[in-house]
Amino acid sequence: MAQIRMETNLLGANDMLAAKNRRIFKARGLLVINLMSSPGSGKTTLLEKTIEALRGRIELGVIEGDLYTDQDAMRIENKGVEVVQINTEGTCHLDAGMIEKAWSRLEHLPIQLLFIENVGNLVCPAEFDLGEDIRVVVLSTTEGHDKVLKYPLVFQQAQVVVLNKIDLLPYTDFDLNAFNRDLQLVNPQIRVFQLSGRTGEGLAQWTEWLVEEVGKRVI
Amino acid sequence: MHEMSLIAEMMNMVRESAAHNNITRISRIKLVVGKLTMAMPHSLRFAFHTMARDGLFQGTELLIEEREVAYQCCQCGEKYLPDMPYGQLCPNCGSKASHLLSGRELFVEYYEGDSGKGEENGANTHGN
Incomplete structure (x- = not known):
C-alpha cells in the first residue's frame, strides 16, 4: 500500500487555461465580461439593450452559454452581433477550455468588448475562471434581496452587480437597504447598477461605464 | 451540480498520477x-460513485474533509469565523477589510493504492 500526497487543486487545469485566455485577451486590448445570474434574471434582455445602446460606438462579440438550446444566441444574432453558441449539454457552468474554443471563431473580428453569458446558475459558474477581466452578477428584484447571503461566493468574486427589473421594485418585497447591507458584508468594493432592461431606466449609466472600461484597454 | 466537473477533474488528476507511480488500484x-466552494459532500460522493466504474477506482473510498470559512481582519489581526453566513465583519473592531484564511480549498490531499503486483512502495511516497 502506498500513500501518494498530491495537494493539487482540482481547478488547477482550468485556472491555467483561464490565465492563457486572459493573456490573449489582454494583448488584444479586449474587455471581457463574464455575465452570471440565475435563470430568468434578464441577462439576455440586458445584452440586447446594451447592444442597441452601443451600436456604432463599440464593436461587440458574444459567447452564449446554454445547456441545450440556441434561443439566446438567436436573439443576439438578430441584433446583428457576432455570437458563438456553447451548448454545455447538462454541465451547469462554462469553463476556460470552452472559452478558448469559442474564441477561435471570433478572434479574426475587430471586437473591443466580449460578453460571455454564462449558464443561468448562481452556484457553479462562480468557481470557474474563464479569463475574463470583470465578473458581473445580474440579480433581478423579483428574485429577492436574500440571494447575496445565500450565494455569497458569486457576489464575492464579482466586481459589479446589475440589479435588474428595478421598474418592478414597488411590486416586490425586495428590500433595497437589506440588499446593500448584505453586499457591504460580502463584498464592500462591489459596484452596483440599478436598471431595467425592459424600460431602459438606468441603462445609460451601465453603458457609459462599459464605454469607459473599453477606453481604458485601447492599445 | 458543478460537483460532476470537479470529480471528473479529480479522477483525471489521480489517474495520471497513479499511472506515473505504477498504482493500479486505488x-x-x-x-x-x-x-465557500459550495461543493456538497453528498453530491461529490454521488458524482464519484456514478463515474468511478473502471478497475482503478473500483471500491475506492472517498474521504472528504470540509473546512470552515475563516477570515483574518486586516485592521486588528483578529482571526474569526463569520457569524453572518460568509459575511466579512470583524467581531473585534468592526472592520470590513479582511482576508480569507480558509473556505476555498478544493484539492486532493493524498490517495492510497496498490501497484497490483503486491509490491510495497512504502508509505508517504511523494508524488508530483
Whole structure:
C-alpha cells in the first residue's frame, strides 16, 4: 500500500487555461465580461439593450452559454452581433477550455468588448475562471434581496452587480437597504447598477461605464 | 451540480498520477473542500460513485474533509469565523477589510493504492 500526497487543486487545469485566455485577451486590448445570474434574471434582455445602446460606438462579440438550446444566441444574432453558441449539454457552468474554443471563431473580428453569458446558475459558474477581466452578477428584484447571503461566493468574486427589473421594485418585497447591507458584508468594493432592461431606466449609466472600461484597454 | 466537473477533474488528476507511480488500484482518496466552494459532500460522493466504474477506482473510498470559512481582519489581526453566513465583519473592531484564511480549498490531499503486483512502495511516497 502506498500513500501518494498530491495537494493539487482540482481547478488547477482550468485556472491555467483561464490565465492563457486572459493573456490573449489582454494583448488584444479586449474587455471581457463574464455575465452570471440565475435563470430568468434578464441577462439576455440586458445584452440586447446594451447592444442597441452601443451600436456604432463599440464593436461587440458574444459567447452564449446554454445547456441545450440556441434561443439566446438567436436573439443576439438578430441584433446583428457576432455570437458563438456553447451548448454545455447538462454541465451547469462554462469553463476556460470552452472559452478558448469559442474564441477561435471570433478572434479574426475587430471586437473591443466580449460578453460571455454564462449558464443561468448562481452556484457553479462562480468557481470557474474563464479569463475574463470583470465578473458581473445580474440579480433581478423579483428574485429577492436574500440571494447575496445565500450565494455569497458569486457576489464575492464579482466586481459589479446589475440589479435588474428595478421598474418592478414597488411590486416586490425586495428590500433595497437589506440588499446593500448584505453586499457591504460580502463584498464592500462591489459596484452596483440599478436598471431595467425592459424600460431602459438606468441603462445609460451601465453603458457609459462599459464605454469607459473599453477606453481604458485601447492599445 | 458543478460537483460532476470537479470529480471528473479529480479522477483525471489521480489517474495520471497513479499511472506515473505504477498504482493500479486505488483504495482511498482524501479530498479537502472549503465550505465557500459550495461543493456538497453528498453530491461529490454521488458524482464519484456514478463515474468511478473502471478497475482503478473500483471500491475506492472517498474521504472528504470540509473546512470552515475563516477570515483574518486586516485592521486588528483578529482571526474569526463569520457569524453572518460568509459575511466579512470583524467581531473585534468592526472592520470590513479582511482576508480569507480558509473556505476555498478544493484539492486532493493524498490517495492510497496498490501497484497490483503486491509490491510495497512504502508509505508517504511523494508524488508530483
